[in-house]
Amino acid sequence: MQLKLHMVTIEDLVPERHFLRKLDGALDLGFVYEETAYLYSRRYGRPPIDPVVLVKYLLVGFLYGIPSERQIEQRIQTDMALRWYLGLDLFERVPDHSTISQLRRRKPSFRKIFRRLFEEVVRQCIEKGVVSGRLVATDSTHVKANASRASEELVEVPESPGAYWERLDIYEEEGLEELECRTGKRRKKRVKQIKKDSRRTKKRVSRTDPEAGHMKRPGKPEGQYYLSHQTVDTDHGIILGVTVTPGDVHDSVPYLEHLEQIHKNVIPLQAAAADSAYDFPLAHRVLEEHGIDFFVRPQSNHDHTQAEFKREAFSYCKGEDTYLCPNGKRLRAKRLYRSASGLFWEYWADRKDCTSCPMREKCLSETDRQGARKLMDSYFKPAVQRHLSRREKPEYQEALKQRQVWSEGTFAAQKRSHNLTHVLRRGLEAAEDHCLLSATALNLKRMIWAMK
Incomplete structure (x- = not known):
């Protein structure tokens, strides 16, 4: 040869x-x-x-x-x-x-390069006109952690207020001032945090990778995962932000901080689209304050009231801010209620009216101890109504369609071609590096394709 x-x-x-x-x-x-x-x-x-x-x-x-x-x-x-x-x-x-x-x-601090690389690519995309901020879409996807379910053990969940609680503190103080204007009464300022839901005091933690989270969602695989939360600009599919959390963190938890970081530090946002997991009242209020239109798929509401008369039987009088019961009696705002799930106005009927009401058996359950009918509205209801009142309009439906195309399509591309199925290294920082590099790789491809 x-x-x-x-x-x-x-x-x-x-x-x-x-x-x-x-x-x-x-x-x-x-x-x-x-x-x-x-x-x-x-x-x-x-x-x-x-x-x-x-x-x-x-x-x-x-x-x-x-x-x-x-x-x-x-x-x-x-x-x-x-x-x-x-x-x-x-x-x-x-x-x-x-x-x-x-x-x-x-040199563990070398990992800062991956965040800087991602930000640099996004900056170049903005300079080249590939990103506009007209409409962004947010969603999360699961990334398999390098840990098996055999390594799991039950541990106590430590209580940590977090940014969500701090935001509610601000709005609660605002609501108490409004309540004082309405009723002339004011509750004392809160000095300690509301406890979390006592039904969930333990969670499954992996001994191999304690920073991963046990994910258990309908239609999703169960086990130790991380979640990559990404916001995509719908012009050309450029990923503007990446936040990584354990797999047992709800999508709504990092959403506001994640979106605000993009709005303030990357590019001003005009509108944001998301699926029903992000339909929580505080998001409507905060995004409205930032001047960001919010297109979200509404969550289905379930009335768990045991009485025969459900919420639909009560009509709201906007001018007087009261509810009218089926017997023609009024329910007035009485106090501001704070729980682990949010901030609410409580509307109460007069106990005397309920005592003599011929419809009492249909309106109050046998276990009711208050002796009067109560309704609850989210403190952020006006902002929610302003956003959701447009949900049948073509532009609203188009925004939700764009979210589905770009968010889910982007995750599909990353899982197919850019290593977003699982992480080999352990720890939240390693998972963040992995997700940032995956997002950067796809951004580079889309930036070059858009420049042809």
Whole structure:
């Protein structure tokens, strides 16, 4: 067998229209040197591997759906285009996969680069006009944690107020002032937090990865997962924000902080769309205050009242802010009620009216101890009504359709081609790095496609 001698360079082996050539021209990674300068010594030790090479090393794994760093190393060894993108010559040694592991162990602050890389790509998308903020869609998807159900154990749930409680504190104080104007009475300012629902005092925690969460949702797999919450601009599907939580955290918990961060620090938002998991009263009020239109699929309401007369039997008088019962008696706002689920106005009937009412048996249950009918309205009901009153309009339905197309389509693309099915490393920070790189990879592809 005879072998021919060819005089070629790696530059000759990469087609002119190759995706990596377009990527190299579109993405400037010079900021990596500035961000990592303090991690390297110029006077001591061996010369380090170029940090830009390490970032590209991980990035190509998510661009091409290569699931592990060992496989990334093997792929770069034989793929000329990947060698060219990393700046490695034909016979230059590919960085060992263990280099990435040691980098994480010895320089944990290097992980800040992944958030900065994501933000830099989003910034470039905004500069190129690929992002407008006219309509964004938010949803979450489950990402399998590197932990089995066999490692789970039941532990007590510690109570932590969080940002949601702090927001309710502000609105509760506002509501108490309004109540004082209505009734002339005012309750004392709250000095301690409301306790959480006492029915859920324990949760399943993995001994292998305690920061993951046991997910149990209808239609979803059960086990240890993380949730990647993403907000997508519906112009070209660019992911504007990524927040990662354990799998047992409800979608509504990080939503407001997540969206506000994008609105204030990334691009002003004009409208937001979401599915029914995000239809909670506080979201309507907060987004309205930010000037963001809210298109959300309404949650189905279930009246669990044991009495025969349900809420629909009572008519609301907007001018007097009272409810009229089937017997023609009025229920007036009496107090502001705070619970773990939100802030509510309580409308009470006069006990004397209920005592002598001929419809008492249909209106009050046998176990009722108050002796008067009560109705509850969310404190944020006006904002909710203003948003949901448009739900039959074409633009509202179109926004929900765009959410379905872009949010679910984006997750499908990431799971199919960009490693968003499971994480190999453990811990919330590792899961966040993983989800950020997956989002960055898809953003880069969509940015380059939009610029054609």
